[in-house]
Amino acid sequence: MMAIKQWFIDYIHTGVHAQQDDETRRQITVANLFSLLGWSITLAMGAAAIWRYNYPLAAILLTASALFYSSHFVFKIKRIHSPHKISSKLLLGCLLVLMVFLIFTGGHQKTGPLWIYILPPVVFFFSGLRRGVYLLSGFVLLIALLLFSPLENILLVSYAIEFKTRFLYSFLTVSLLFALYEYSRQQSYRDIQRLSQEFERQARHDPLTDLPNRRGMVEHLEYEFERAKRSRQDMTVMLCDIDFFKRINDNYGHDTGDHMLQQIARVFENALRGQDIVSRWGGEEFLFLLPETNAHDAFILAEKVRKRVASHLFSHQNVQLNMTISIGISEVSQSVTIDQAINLADHFLYQAKTAGRNRTMPCSEHLSQ
Numbered sequence: 001m002m003a004i005k006q007w008f009i010d011y012i013h014t015g016v017h018a019q020q021d022d023e024t025r026r027q028i029t030v031a032n033l034f035s036l037l038g039w040s041i042t043l044a045m046g047a048a049a050i051w052r053y054n055y056p057l058a059a060i061l062l063t064a065s066a067l068f069y070s071s072h073f074v075f076k077i078k079r080i081h082s083p084h085k086i087s088s089k090l091l092l093g094c095l096l097v098l099m100v101f102l103i104f105t106g107g108h109q110k111t112g113p114l115w116i117y118i119l120p121p122v123v124f125f126f127s128g129l130r131r132g133v134y135l136l137s138g139f140v141l142l143i144a145l146l147l148f149s150p151l152e153n154i155l156l157v158s159y160a161i162e163f164k165t166r167f168l169y170s171f172l173t174v175s176l177l178f179a180l181y182e183y184s185r186q187q188s189y190r191d192i193q194r195l196s197q198e199f200e201r202q203a204r205h206d207p208l209t210d211l212p213n214r215r216g217m218v219e220h221l222e223y224e225f226e227r228a229k230r231s232r233q234d235m236t237v238m239l240c241d242i243d244f245f246k247r248i249n250d251n252y253g254h255d256t257g258d259h260m261l262q263q264i265a266r267v268f269e270n271a272l273r274g275q276d277i278v279s280r281w282g283g284e285e286f287l288f289l290l291p292e293t294n295a296h297d298a299f300i301l302a303e304k305v306r307k308r309v310a311s312h313l314f315s316h317q318n319v320q321l322n323m324t325i326s327i328g329i330s331e332v333s334q335s336v337t338i339d340q341a342i343n344l345a346d347h348f349l350y351q352a353k354t355a356g357r358n359r360t361m362p363c364s365e366h367l368s369q
């Protein structure tokens with residue numbers, strides 16, 4: 001029993017890889033499941049047809065069975081690009097031809113057309129709404145032509161006119177219901193994707209300043225660190241803290257303090273180059289990441305940022321004030337890890353504070369030594 005269960009699990013997961021997105025993985029699993037159902041049912045029906053000496057029906061059913069199996073087999077071939085697309089085309093093509101054949105011949109005692117109702121869900125699942133509607137419209141047109149053709153004996157069996165009209169109406173109704181279902185499924189899927197992107201963004205951004213938060217910045221740091229290592233480029237971090245920010249909160253209130261943080265974030269962003277990243281590292285502390293920048297050039301940039309802040313008039317309601325910042329800079333190199341560089345920047349920031357604030361440390365003379 002366990003062996004059958006494992007075989008089934010392996011079968012439906014053939015072709016599924018961790019690198020694929022959820023939707024592709026789902027499509028592959030369903031394609032495998034559908035192929036399993038398809039080849040086993042058509043194989044059983046083909047065997048039954050042989051038993052009844054209905055060889056043309058048996059031949060078609062056994063061919064269909066082989067094609068259904070091939071839609072699973074494509075996942076085993078390594079070099080095929082997007083096998084799930086080939087598999088779903090094989091499944092759909094096989095199913096559509098089989099349905100036309102069953103209507104054309106009537107299948108066993110004219111019960112063949114009853115299988116047609118599995119088409120709408122399968123077509124919409126594999127083709128999506130728009131292509132599904134086109135496919136089913138073409139199919140309905142074809143079977144309407146076959147069923148109501150003025151040419152005598154175009155079909156191998158004759159169906160009562162009541163059966164033909166109700167058969168077509170019921171198929172159209174089922175198709176319409178599945179189209180509506182597919183439409184709402186797609187809408188929900190888009191909503192979920194949008195929400196998940198929004199949550200992803202929120203998890204990496206600070207809601208007050210809209211800058212990357214510590215978590216978002218750590219990801220940038222790791223990415224840029226690896227890149228800098230590969231390309232042997234310089235990279236510098238700058239830790240910046242607003243001077244005497246507590247006084248702003250104490251004198252004008254927390255709300256004004258929040259507005260000042262938002263405004264200073266925009267000043268930082270406007271002073272930076274495209275590849276630089278500034279994040280809210282915590283409270284009134286901001287961490288800058290400057291790729292392809294050595295400590296000397298970072299000092300020039302730090303001074304530009306510091307002077308911009310010092311000359312900016314920050315205002316909220318009837319409060320207008322100036323702020324200054326202190327900055328510690330540190331280069332990340334092959335021998336210095338991100339954590340070590342941030343700790344060193346923090347150390348220089350502390351030196352900038354104790355040396356009187358509104359300054360960058362280490363100073364340029366120190367850097368050029």
Ligand SMILES: Nc1nc2c(ncn2[C@@H]2O[C@H](COP(=O)(O)OP(=O)(O)OP(=O)(O)O)[C@@H](O)[C@H]2O)c(=O)[nH]1
Binds near residue numbers: 253
């Ligand atoms: N309004 C507001 N204040 C914050 C926020 N996060 C941290 N703070 C405040 O920032 C202040 C930081 O104060 P301190 O660490 O004493 O430093 P400081 O007053 O800036 O003085 P120095 O850093 O020594 O120049 C505290 O009053 C915190 O409450 C925030 O999100 N909004």
